[in-house]
Amino acid sequence: MPNVPADGRVPRDGDDRPAPAYRQLEPRTDVDLLSVPGVVQLSLPAADQLRVWRDIDPLEGGVGAMPPSLDDPALAARAITWLRISADGAAQARLRWAGINATPIRQIQRIAAEPLADGDGRPDQLRRLSRRPVLRGSVNVLTRLGDGSAQRWSEIDDLAAAAPEVPIADPRSSARDAACARPGPTDVFELDPEAGELRFGDGLRGRRLPLGARVFASYEFCLGAQGNVAEAAIDNAPQLPSGFAVANPVRTWGGADAESTDSGEKQVRRYLQHRDRMVSVDDFESIACRAPGVQIGRIEVLPAFHPDLAPNEPGSRRAWSPCWRFRVTTRASPMRRAPIAHSSTRCAGIWTRAVWSPPNWSCAAPITRACGFRSASKPPPVTRSRKWSTT
DSSP: OBOOOTTOOOOBOTTSOBOOOBOOOOEEOSSOTTTSOOOOEEOOOOGGGOOOOOSOOGGGTTSTTSOOOOOOHHHHHHOOOOOOOOOOTTOOOOOSOOOSSOOOOOOOEEEEEEEEOOOOSOSSOEEEOSSOSBOTTOOEEEEEOTTSOOEEEEEESOGGGSOOSSOOOOTTOSOTTOOOSSOOOOSEEEEETTTTEEEEOOSSSSOOOOTTOEEEEEEEEOOGGGGOOOTTOOOOOTTOOTTOOOOOSSOOOOOOOOOOHHHHHHHHHHHHHHTTOOOSHHHHHHHHHTOTTOOEEEEEEEETOOGGGOSOOTTSOTTSOOEEEEEEEEOOOTTOSSOOTTOEEEEEEEEOOOEEOOTTEEESSOEEOOOEEOOSSOOOOOOOOEEEOOO
C-alpha cells in the first residue's frame, strides 16, 4: 500500500520523475496462489495511515509504479488507499480476478441423523444411504439399543484391519484368559462412497450391528461435475443473513463424477500394461488422463526436455535422467459455449525415478532421480563419479 509522506505529495527522483514508495503488508493464505485460486488475508494499518497521494499529474497516472488515475470524481473521492500486487522476479503470475469480501465455498450438502434399517445381529450387514456419492471421511454412524446410551461407529479403510468383537485367546499361549491376539478398533464400518454403502463387521473382523439396534447416519454428499458452474451462477446460499448477497466472480472447479464402468475396464488394461510406472510416452499420457478434477482435452509429451536447459534438442543432455514435460489443454466447460480464458495449463519439471548408465560411461554409483513433481527450479545436485570406459 502507498507510503504517503506528511505533505501527501509523490516523492521525486533526481530527474524530477515520480518515485512512489510502498509499504509492504504481510499476506496470510492457506494455499499456493500461484497454482490454485484462494483467499489472502491482509492486516491493514490504522485508519489514519490509509492515505493516497494528492495532486497527481493526470499524465503520470498508471505510469511505472504509479496507481492509475480515476476519471470519475465521485469514485476518486471514495478512494481510501491502493493495494499494489506484485510477484517475485522468478515467479510468473497472471491474475484472473481480484476482489475483497471473498471466501472459498464447497458444493456439499449435509444430511443429519438419517435413519437406516435396524440391526439384525447377522454378520456382514449392509446399509445403503439415500444420497450419493458420499464424501469420504464425513460419515458418522450412531446406534442406540433400547434405552441405553448411543454408540458411535467410525469409518475404516478395510474391515480386515478391525479387531474381533469378542477377545480371542492366543492358541499358542498357555494362559486361559490371554488377551486378544489382534488389537484394533471394533466399532467400525467400511464405506463405498460411490455406491453410498456401509458394510459392518462379521464378528471376527469388526463388530456386528446388534439385534434391534436403531441406526442413524450423518454424512455429506455432492453432485460431482454438476457443481462446476459458470460465473454469476450462484446467487443464494443456505442460512444467508438478511441484507447480504452472494455471487461467484469466477467459475467453480474441482467437481468430478465417479469413474464409469467402461472407463474402469479400460484402466484395468492400462494398469496391467504400465503398473503405475511411467516409462514410455503412452504411459505418461495414460496416467495424466486420470488426473481427478481436471477436464483434459489434449496432452502433449515433450521427451528429453528440461526447463532449465531450454532450448535444447532431445538427446543433447546425456547426463540427465529421463525427463518429460506436459502441455495439458483443458476442454471448455459444458455450461459455457465460449472457450475458457487461460485454458492452457502446464505442468513442468516432472522427474521420474531412473537408474541409468549412459553409453561410453562407467559409473561407480548409478545416476538416480527421485520421483515427484517439481517446479521450474533447478534439480537438486547429484553426487556421481565417472570415468571414460575403453571402447
